[in-house]
Each structure stands twice: as C-alpha cells, then as structure tokens.
Amino acid sequence: MFQIGDVLISDDVAKARFACDLGRCKGACCVLGAAGAPLKRSEIPVINKAWKTLRNDVRERAREVVADEGLIRNIENAPELNFTDGADCVFVVYEGDVAFCSIQKAYEEGRFNWPKPVSCHLYPLRITDMGSVKMINYEYIPSMCGPACDRGGREGIYLSDFLEDALIREFGSVWYKEFQATCRKMREGITLSI
Structure with a gap:
C-alpha cells in the first residue's frame, strides 16, 4: 500500500491496466x-x-x-x-x-x-472510510473487469489514468497530481509502499 494525504491505496491500483470495453x-x-x-x-x-x-x-x-x-x-x-x-x-x-x-x-x-454516484464513477475502485483515513482497493472481478483489463493492456491505458475524472471528483486535482506522480514512480520500480 501507499499513501497520498489521508488516503491509503493498494499497490495494484498504480499498476493495473484498465479501460472500459462496453462492447465486450x-x-x-x-x-x-x-x-x-x-x-x-x-x-x-x-x-x-x-x-x-x-x-x-x-x-x-x-x-x-x-x-x-x-x-x-x-x-x-x-x-x-x-x-x-x-x-x-x-x-x-x-x-x-x-x-x-x-x-x-x-x-x-x-x-x-x-454524472452518477461517485462509487459508480470510480468503479472498479472501492473506497472504505476507516475514520481518520480512507482506503482505496481495486475490486477485480474477472467476469466484469476482464474485457477492460484486456483493452487497457492492448492500448497501454492504466487504471489510474482511465479514472482521472472520477478520482479528481472525489479527491481533488492537487491530490490526483500527487497520486499520478506516485503511480508513475511505482510503475518504474521505485518502492514507495508504506
């Protein structure tokens, strides 16, 4: 896990490839x-x-x-x-x-x-409010997310990029910029986990 502000994020959020594929x-x-x-x-x-x-x-x-x-x-x-x-x-x-x-x-x-409930906008991310911190987890369900992961892999789209608007809506643009910078570092192999 890594942390941005008062938000704990599972490592797979930074590394997963994902882009909705409604046709599939x-x-x-x-x-x-x-x-x-x-x-x-x-x-x-x-x-x-x-x-x-x-x-x-x-x-x-x-x-x-x-x-x-x-x-x-x-x-x-x-x-x-x-x-x-x-x-x-x-x-x-x-x-x-x-x-x-x-x-x-x-x-x-x-x-x-x-646009729609923020939980829908953020899917497949799920946010759990733990009181003083929030936790973001990637809820990967193959029957639902498999096509999106395939498309993200083919097109080189990361989950963190695909959900930019939703993440900014929930946490703000300053938080999102720090989150994206951290995700890039993690994808480059720099260890930042807490």
Whole structure:
C-alpha cells in the first residue's frame, strides 16, 4: 500500500491496466453483483431528484421495484441503490444488449446536471472510510473487469489514468497530481509502499 494525504491505496491500483470495453462487457458493473451501488449520504437528495427526472426512461420492472421497495436500500446503515431481481440497478437502461446508466446518459445529453454516484464513477475502485483515513482497493472481478483489463493492456491505458475524472471528483486535482506522480514512480520500480 501507499499513501497520498489521508488516503491509503493498494499497490495494484498504480499498476493495473484498465479501460472500459462496453462492447465486450455489456455494462456488467451495472447489472451483476449481490448489492446495489454504494451511496454517500450527501448523494441521496440528488439520487431522488434523478429518479423524479428519469423514472420514465428506465424499465417498467425498475419502476415496480422502486414503488414496492423504495429507491434506496439501507444495509447495515450504509445506503445503496436498489436493484431489480437481484441484479440490474434500477437506473439501468438498455441499448441492444448493453446496459447503460440512465443518469450518466442524461448527463451526457445535458438533461441532468450530475454524472452518477461517485462509487459508480470510480468503479472498479472501492473506497472504505476507516475514520481518520480512507482506503482505496481495486475490486477485480474477472467476469466484469476482464474485457477492460484486456483493452487497457492492448492500448497501454492504466487504471489510474482511465479514472482521472472520477478520482479528481472525489479527491481533488492537487491530490490526483500527487497520486499520478506516485503511480508513475511505482510503475518504474521505485518502492514507495508504506
């Protein structure tokens, strides 16, 4: 692990190659898993606003689940987005056989002013708040991340570069510059781990 400010980062974050490949993974991170996307409490009001704005964009099954169970689940006092039938996020929309985030799609189209929950934006990185520090781990799940790792390897794209916007959104540009400099040194073989 290495540390930037009050953030501990697993070494594989610096060295992993990664670039989403929707044509191959089909948006697996939005539809696979045993839990919904983790939410910050500060994101809940904007998630509720997103639902009011986008509920007619999503599938009927998602609207049924939200009507019956609610938009947000509270698991062990940690809020997360609800999902349908044990898989698809309630905000998923499909184009052919590819799952997309309706929030991100609306953001890119200028219909909503927020890109998506930061946990989704940062995926496959997961942040754990440990009180005085945060910890970033790379959650590699072959069935979801394999195509992205293949593409990152082919195109020479590092995970730390691919997630630049998300990392700046979460930690700021000053933190990100130090993080990137440290990642480069680690890739060059300079030992910086704590």
